[in-house]
Amino acid sequence: MKEITTREEEVMRHFWSAGALFVKQIVDMYPDPKPHFNTISTYVRSLEEKGYLNHEALGTTFRYFPVISEEEYKKGNLGNVIKKYFDSSYLNVVSTFIREDKISVDEVKRLLEEVEKQSKE
Structure with missing residues (x-):
């Protein structure tokens, strides 16, 4: 699985704590000043392309949900660090x-x- 950025990981934490979400719901979870909708939408689409999220269509919008648990992510991330820095x-x-x-x-x-x-x- 591809590595994710710090900002993408931040977005994933919202999914891991709340489950399936619309982009607007994620934006609403941030304190003021809130990030722009398009910014969060870009992170979400990137996470989906990398295989961390999937979506279901509901009318004209999408609800996204995690396809990898936080535990699976941590294990994979730890493995990458050990591979990269500790041979x-x-x-x-x-x-x-x-x-x-x-x-x-x-x-x-x-x-x-x-x-x-x-x-x-």
């Missing part, structure tokens, strides 16, 4: 966290316990 190695990720003191020895031990538990199941 597709989860070990490199954990090693980096250890070197930069972002994860404690106790947390590493808990992680190992979880891995061992998963391998037994």
Whole structure:
């Protein structure tokens, strides 16, 4: 799936929290000054082209809905970051966290316990 911009992700968050929406409803969710309808419509169409949204026609308008959950997006996004910055190695990720003191020895031990538990199941 293609990567999305920060603004597109912002729009997706509205869909993930509310479900199916019309573009006008998304515009109304923003605080003042609200973005222009055409701007949000462009983001929505782009998200649909990238495979994140689909739509249903209701009269002369479209109601859009997400076709990927936030959880699926997070997993895919995390995978892309690991592939791009850590040579597709989860070990490199954990090693980096250890070197930069972002994860404690106790947390590493808990992680190992979880891995061992998963391998037994």
